[in-house]
Amino acid sequence: xxxxxxxxxxPLSSCELLFATLSTVDRYQDVVETQIREALERGDFxxxxxxxxxxxxxxxxxxxxxRRKIEQIKAEDRITxxxxxLQDQIDQMWSLPDEESVSEAAAxxxxxxxxxxxxxxxxxxxxxxxxxxxxxxxRSMFRIRQRxxx
Numbered sequence: 001x002x003x004x005x006x007x008x009x010x011p012l013s014s015c016e017l018l019f020a021t022l023s024t025v026d027r028y029q030d031v032v033e034t035q036i037r038e039a040l041e042r043g044d045f046x047x048x049x050x051x052x053x054x055x056x057x058x059x060x061x062x063x064x065x066x067r068r069k070i071e072q073i074k075a076e077d078r079i080t081x082x083x084x085x086l087q088d089q090i091d092q093m094w095s096l097p098d099e100e101s102v103s104e105a106a107a108x109x110x111x112x113x114x115x116x117x118x119x120x121x122x123x124x125x126x127x128x129x130x131x132x133x134x135x136x137x138x139r140s141m142f143r144i145r146q147r148x149x150x
Contacts, residue, residue: 049121075119082116083126093134094141102138106131 039045056068086109093105110128117125 047123079116079119082112086112086116086126090129094138096138099135099138102135103131106134 089105089109089112093102093109096102096105106129110131113126113128120126
């Protein structure tokens with residue numbers, strides 16, 4: 001009924017082909033594992049976001065990644081909004097009437113900056129304002145504003 005298959009002209013039998021394929025996979029696997037090990041030794045994975053935190057595996061459903069991305073975008077938008085508010089406060093600080101007000105404004109800004117920094121990754125932290133430096137800058141700007149114009 002069935003025609004007998006003619007002998008293969010290929011020198012590799014199916015077993016030999018399987019072993020050759022597995023050997024190739026093993027070689028690639030060894031190369032990849034070596035690259036991962038070397039990267040670990042160099043510390044390439046030391047400062048990844050979320051290091052030391054448990055994985056969030058609670059998301060279920062086919063759109064889990066979309067929900068996670070939306071939450072990430074919302075958080076970034078909120079941080080951007082807070083940063084704009086901080087910049088507005090800094091701009092307003094230069095027009096305050098006296099040094100005491102500038103010093104108080106700098107302290108208030110520092111509290112807000114520290115709250116924002118607690119939500120940011122370490123490498124994106126915003127530096128706090130030195131109240132003494134802010135007062136010196138205000139004095140310089142105040143003197144410029146007080147110069148008579150001829």
